[in-house]
Amino acid sequence: DTAVSQTPKYLVTQMGNDKSIKCEQNLGHDTMYWYKQDSKKFLKIMFSYNNKELIINETVPNRFSPKSPDKAHLNLHINSLELGDSAVYFCASSHRTQAPEQFFGPGTRLTVL
Amino acid sequence: AQSVTQLGSHVSVSEGALVLLRCNYSSSVPPYLFWYVQYPNQGLQLLLKYTSAATLVKGINGFEAEFKKSETSFHLTKPSAHMSDAAEYFCALEGSNTGNQFYFGTGTSLTVIP
Numbered sequence: 591d592t593a594v595s596q597t598p599k600y601l602v603t604q605m606g607n608d609k610s611i612k613c614e615q616n617l618g619h620d621t622m623y624w625y626k627q628d629s630k631k632f633l634k635i636m637f638s639y640n641n642k643e644l645i646i647n648e649t650v651p652n653r654f655s656p657k658s659p660d661k662a663h664l665n666l667h668i669n670s671l672e673l674g675d676s677a678v679y680f681c682a683s684s685h686r687t688q689a690p691e692q693f694f695g696p697g698t699r700l701t702v703l
Numbered sequence: 704a705q706s707v708t709q710l711g712s713h714v715s716v717s718e719g720a721l722v723l724l725r726c727n728y729s730s731s732v733p734p735y736l737f738w739y740v741q742y743p744n745q746g747l748q749l750l751l752k753y754t755s756a757a758t759l760v761k762g763i764n765g766f767e768a769e770f771k772k773s774e775t776s777f778h779l780t781k782p783s784a785h786m787s788d789a790a791e792y793f794c795a796l797e798g799s800n801t802g803n804q805f806y807f808g809t810g811t812s813l814t815v816i817p
Contacts, residue, residue: 594746621803631741631791633807646804680746690735690754690797692805694746 593617594695596681602701603671611666611698613681621645622664623682623692624656633680639664640686668700676702705730705798709808717816722766722781724811726794729775734796736777737805738768741791750792753777764788789815 594615603609615622623646624636638646639658653669668675681695710725728734735754739747751762758770768779777794794808 631810631812633793633810635804638803640803682747684803686803690803691737691749691752692803693749694739696746697744 594681594683594693596679596695596698598698599696600699600701602703604703605671605673607671608667608669609671609700610668611679611681611700613664613666613695615662615681615683615693615695617683617685617693619683619685619693620661621684621686622658622661623684624664624666625680625682625694627678627680627697629677637664637666671700671702673702676700705734705796705806707794707796707806707808709792709794709811711811712809713812713814715814715816716784718786719783722779722784722788722813724779724792724794724813726768726777726779726808727775728777728794728796730796730798732798734798736768736770737795737797738762738766738777738779739793739795740764741793741810743790747793750779784813784815786815786817789813 597612621640623638626634636650637656642658655667658664678697680697682692684692706729708727737752738750751760753770761767766781792811795805
């Protein structure tokens, strides 16, 4: 059973398009995250949701919009894609009060042409 | 403010040699500390964690780390490197008042030479 899953694994698209990445966790966690990993492997937190409420919203262009329909899902929608959005996006989850460690999905490699 | 510094973006060791990956942290509150490993084209996998219990923490795959408050360090070690240990390693910190926000180091790429 996959604990944190993301779809798609690869996404290739043109500049200016709108795309979404989906994330689901089956761990019963109450907090989910989106990270961006650039070409130098640097990991940057983008957003965090706890029980569907936004709790971390780092300095990210407003073209990026997270949506959490329920505690098990956190999707990332990106409008008007730019070349600089090319990166690997990771979803993660944790149980905020029980254990601090985060569990990561396999990542989505986004390439903007 | 919370931050993590990993000294050495690339480390090479011979197979069978000691692995030492360095991590120093800065935190205004007692931290939780983690080491993650990332194999090529995969997500991050938790190796071990420190959550204010024992200062010497044992993890998976023979890795361990020691929390040293006086040195603000949490270095990762393994007595004998295997080829399968070649990967990217990340140290991370969570300050107990930051709502589960992780602060990651910049990563250390470990190469194991046969």
